Amino acid sequence: xxxxxxxxxxxxxxxxxxxxxxxxxxxxxxxxxxxxxxxxxxxxxxxxxxxxxxxxxxxxxxxxxxxxxxxxxxxxxxxxxxxxxxxxxxxxxxxxxxxxxxxxxxxxxxxxxxxxxxxxxxxxxxxxxxxxxxxxxxxxxxxxxxxxxxxxxxxxxxxxxxxxxxxxxxxxxxxxxxxxxxxxxxxxxxxxxxxxxxxxxxxxxxxxxxxxxxxxxxxxxxxxxxxxxxxxxxxxxxxxxxxxxxxxxxxxxxxxxxxxxxxxxxxxxxxxxxxxxxxxxxxxxxxxxxxxxxxxxxxxxxxxxxxxxxxxxxxxxxxxxxxxxxxxxxxxxxxxxxxxxxxxxxxxxxxxxxxxxxxxxxxxxxxxxxxxxxxxxxxxxxxxxxxxxxxxxxxxxxxxxxxxxxxxxxxxxxxxxxxxxxxxxxxxxxxxxxxxxxxxxxxxxxxxxxxxxxxxxxxxxxxxxxxxxxxxxxxxxxxxxxxxxxxxxxxxxxxxxxxxxxxxxxxxxxxxxxxxxxxxxx
Amino acid sequence: xxxxxxxxxxxxxxxxxxxxxxxxxxxxxxxxxxxxxxxxxxxxxxxxxxxxxxxxxxxxxxxxxxxxxxxxxxxxxxxxxxxxxxxxxxxxxxxxxxxxxxxxxxxxxxxxxxxxxxxxxxxxxxxxxxxxxxxxxxxxxxxxxxxxxxxxxxxxxxxxxxxxxxxxxxxxxxxxxxxxxxxxxxxxxxxxxxxxxxxxxxxxxxxxxxxxxxxxxxxxxxxxxxxxxxxxxxxxxxxxxxxxxxxxxxxxxxxxxxxxxxxxxxxxxxxxxxxxxxxxxxxxxxxxxxxxxxxxxxxxxxxxxxxxxxxxxxxxxxxxxxxxxxxxxxxxxxxxxxxxxxxxxxxxxxxxxxxxxxxxxxxxxxxxxxxxxxxxxxxxxxxxxxxxxx
Numbered sequence: 001x002x003x004x005x006x007x008x009x010x011x012x013x014x015x016x017x018x019x020x021x022x023x024x025x026x027x028x029x030x031x032x033x034x035x036x037x038x039x040x041x042x043x044x045x046x047x048x049x050x051x052x053x054x055x056x057x058x059x060x061x062x063x064x065x066x067x068x069x070x071x072x073x074x075x076x077x078x079x080x081x082x083x084x085x086x087x088x089x090x091x092x093x094x095x096x097x098x099x100x101x102x103x104x105x106x107x108x109x110x111x112x113x114x115x116x117x118x119x120x121x122x123x124x125x126x127x128x129x130x131x132x133x134x135x136x137x138x139x140x141x142x143x144x145x146x147x148x149x150x151x152x153x154x155x156x157x158x159x160x161x162x163x164x165x166x167x168x169x170x171x172x173x174x175x176x177x178x179x180x181x182x183x184x185x186x187x188x189x190x191x192x193x194x195x196x197x198x199x200x201x202x203x204x205x206x207x208x209x210x211x212x213x214x215x216x217x218x219x220x221x222x223x224x225x226x227x228x229x230x231x232x233x234x235x236x237x238x239x240x241x242x243x244x245x246x247x248x249x250x251x252x253x254x255x256x257x258x259x260x261x262x263x264x265x266x267x268x269x270x271x272x273x274x275x276x277x278x279x280x281x282x283x284x285x286x287x288x289x290x291x292x293x294x295x296x297x298x299x300x301x302x303x304x305x306x307x308x309x310x311x312x313x314x315x316x317x318x319x320x321x322x323x324x325x326x327x328x329x330x331x332x333x334x335x336x337x338x339x340x341x342x343x344x345x346x347x348x349x350x351x352x353x354x355x356x357x358x359x360x361x362x363x364x365x366x367x368x369x370x371x372x373x374x375x376x377x378x379x380x381x382x383x384x385x386x387x388x389x390x391x392x393x394x395x396x397x398x399x400x401x402x403x404x405x406x407x408x409x410x411x412x413x414x415x416x417x418x419x420x421x422x423x424x425x426x427x428x429x430x431x432x433x434x435x436x437x438x439x440x441x442x443x444x445x446x447x448x449x450x451x452x453x454x455x456x457x458x459x460x461x462x463x464x465x466x467x468x469x470x471x472x473x474x475x476x477x478x479x480x481x482x483x484x485x486x487x488x489x490x491x492x493x494x495x496x497x498x499x500x501x502x503x504x505x506x507x508x509x510x511x512x513x514x515x516x517x518x519x520x521x522x
Numbered sequence: 523x524x525x526x527x528x529x530x531x532x533x534x535x536x537x538x539x540x541x542x543x544x545x546x547x548x549x550x551x552x553x554x555x556x557x558x559x560x561x562x563x564x565x566x567x568x569x570x571x572x573x574x575x576x577x578x579x580x581x582x583x584x585x586x587x588x589x590x591x592x593x594x595x596x597x598x599x600x601x602x603x604x605x606x607x608x609x610x611x612x613x614x615x616x617x618x619x620x621x622x623x624x625x626x627x628x629x630x631x632x633x634x635x636x637x638x639x640x641x642x643x644x645x646x647x648x649x650x651x652x653x654x655x656x657x658x659x660x661x662x663x664x665x666x667x668x669x670x671x672x673x674x675x676x677x678x679x680x681x682x683x684x685x686x687x688x689x690x691x692x693x694x695x696x697x698x699x700x701x702x703x704x705x706x707x708x709x710x711x712x713x714x715x716x717x718x719x720x721x722x723x724x725x726x727x728x729x730x731x732x733x734x735x736x737x738x739x740x741x742x743x744x745x746x747x748x749x750x751x752x753x754x755x756x757x758x759x760x761x762x763x764x765x766x767x768x769x770x771x772x773x774x775x776x777x778x779x780x781x782x783x784x785x786x787x788x789x790x791x792x793x794x795x796x797x798x799x800x801x802x803x804x805x806x807x808x809x810x811x812x813x814x815x816x817x818x819x820x821x822x823x824x825x826x827x828x829x830x831x832x833x834x835x836x837x838x839x840x841x842x843x844x845x846x847x848x849x850x851x852x853x854x855x856x857x858x859x860x861x862x863x864x865x866x867x868x869x870x871x872x873x874x875x876x877x878x879x880x881x882x883x884x885x886x887x888x889x890x891x892x893x894x895x896x897x898x899x900x901x902x903x904x905x906x907x908x909x910x911x912x
Contacts, residue, residue, distance in 0.1 A: 362789030
């Protein structure tokens with residue numbers, strides 16, 4: 001490197017980003033050395049992605065406060081284009097490739113090699129594409145369609161695309177979340193090879209073994225603030241050391257007290273449950289899962305994103321996800337064969353989605369209409385709706401859930417996230433289930449609303465219902481559950497009684513499973 | 523509670539299209555020197571637009587499922603009319619001349635409903651193909667000729683006027699007034715009784731007053747309308763057909779679980795599926811009923827015009843679609859209702875008739891219709907901040 005260049009390629013100083021009512025980033029500092037691999041770790045919602053959006057210009061200059069010093073200059077990125085011009089390229093978790101175009105076309109999308117009269121110079125395009133593809137170890141022809149190659153290779157195309165843009169700082173957001181162990185290992189080794197060539201990368205990941213393996217330094221973010229930056233020059237950091245930084249928050253009084261009276265009666269049980277992905281049908285998302293839930297019990301499911309928890313829940317809920325589903329499902333000791341969602345509801349099952357806007361609520365409809373949606377037979381006789389009855393029910397549930405709204409005729413789309421979540425819970429409580437599967441029930445809502453949701457969950461089990469709670473927030477699971485299953489890569493890799501469970505133990509269960517896989521891959 | 527206080531802004535927002543209808547009506551009444559309000563014109567207004575009023579009901583179902591439309595209905599209407607005319611020409615019983623077209627419409631509906639609901643063919647393409655297919659079949663049936671519809675029994679079923687002995691004489695049709703007053707009074711009494719029942723059960727009664735006013739206004743309109751019918755031939759049978767379809771579809775969409783499904787699918791298909799409702803069935807029934815109504819409209823139009831040719835019904839689907847969007851149905855699905863759509867259809871009808879009476883040329887009528895549709899949809903999108911699928 002030239003003598004005038006500084007030690008740090010990037011310094012983000014005092015970055016603060018406010019959303020209405022939420023401080024997403026609070027005075028965050030991040031320093032990345034030239035030529036290093038820097039890991040950014042933290043729980044879901046800690047602010048990692050927001051920080052990277054600030055860096056790439058997705059959140060444009062002026063929408064945040066603080067300074068970005070890149071390559072010795074203060075930068076004011078207003079679009080992604082601005083940051084890419086400087087050599088900062090971000091690869092998002094969800095790949096941004098167009099399946100119907102070829103690899104080469106994808107690589108130069110928005111960056112076309114043009115010749116005379118603005119006509120695209122295809123010769124040059126394909127030649128350049130082939131050159132970059134060679135660097136990432138892709139042996140396909142550049143004229144193969146992206147949809148015809150696997151997810152792992154698509155990730156490599158993204159990296160080749162970044163390389164074709166003269167990248168100096170490569171940011172990878174969860175690059176291995178959809179890859180198997182072998183592909184993950186290959187990708188990480190490639191990053192190490194690029195490091196030798198002088199490329200700087202920032203990697204965001206939940207997989208701490210990967211962090212330990214590739215990162216030179218690690219910055220921990222928690223609740224929108226930088227906690228610490230840890231050196232990992234020897235690549236042998238103790239994962240507990242990282243976890244400590246990630247989760248080290250106080251647990252006092254964040255969860256309402258509950259009298260635990262779990263009965264011995266098993267209300268729900270799954271045996272040898274196997275599920276395959278509906279589109280990539282060779283990919284198994286759940287492998288031989290066994291679990292049971294007792295009456296009055298809150299059972300937690302912990303795991304990283306992509307561990308197969310949502311897929312498990314939805315496939316059990318009337319096969320609403322997956323293909324080639326096998327296994328046995330028991331409700332109250334009797335085996336059931338649920339053909340569809342309606343069947344599941346009739347058998348007393350409820351699945352409260354993690355994605356309330358896309359899968360849960362009709363935002364353009366009123367609270368009342370949403371509340372009764374999953375069991376309209378309760379408000380109708382001979383198919384004719386009793387509007388007054390519907391309204392009465394809606395009011396009753398809104399009061400019970402403490403939903404803040406002027407009336408139940410209010411459009412759900414106008415409510416805050418926490419109140420929307422309460423409507424979603426109302427909807428499923430209205431269906432009178434015996435077993436509720438709550439998928440990330442507190443995602444994206446503030447602390448106060450979270451506490452109220454916890455109270456509602458306690459109320460449910462007090463009524464004798466069984467609750468399955470899927471959550472990526474460990475403290476929440478520890479604070480709320482009687483028992484916790486830990487999942488990774490579609491398998492149950494641990495089961496803990498609430499009394500014996502700790503965050504470290506759960507993380508370890510996941511990571512040791514991960515490591516086993518990594519070793520097998522080697 | 524301050525819900526009873528009059529709020530001009532929300533009133534205008536809620537009744538925009540009704541206000542627009544009144545303004546347009548007054549405008550054309552003045553422009554045509556009062557000709558628009560003549561008994562004959564008022565009576566014909568609904569009859570001329572019978573096919574729009576009826577098919578708009580079915581189109582609403584399609585649009586509710588997500589802004590989808592059915593382009594084939596003009597052709598289905600033509601095929602149905604052609605089959606009816608041909609059957610009568612062959613000397614078949616009028617009953618068969620109704621049954622055959624309706625059966626064909628049922629088959630078309632089931633066919634398109636299955637393709638769209640279960641095979642997931644995009645509605646636009648599926649019904650575009652239907653538009654060509656059924657138009658072609660209709661011309662095959664007609665052998666590219668114009669066939670007159672002359673069977674009196676058949677015509678009587680759709681185009682006659684109701685005569686009640688003792689009430690109706692040659693130039694005064696008291697039955698219209700009698701029925702109109704009875705209906706109006708009945709409606710108001712029903713409202714009062716149901717309001718009383720509501721407060722007795724302890725339900726929310728804050729809307730009672732405004733609902734009663736609304737009912738009273740509707741009652742007055744019915745009586746005014748019946749005086750026009752009184753002055754021109756009495757109650758047309760076709761009006762009864764229109765009312766039957768419109769009332770049934772209003773009831774189904776507003777008050778039944780089945781009707782609620784259409785709104786749910788259009789509002790959020792994934793959430794609807796996870797709530798145990800099968801979206802495939804919903805699409806099926808939307809396109810099924812659409813075709814059935816198109817088939818029925820074919821009978822009405824054939825008997826009203828008195829003959830059928832291969833171009834009948836061309837671009838009728840556009841009238842039905844336009845009525846829905848002018849009447850406040852969302853271009854993205856999930857919202858809209860039958861009364862609104864009826865207002866939209868009548869608004870279009872008034873504009874058409876007003877322009878015809880005034881003597882505006884055909885080409886300008888298209889310009890005005892297009893502008894009205896665009897304004898209505900832009901207004902809907904802007905006022906509701908619906909950004910669509912951006």
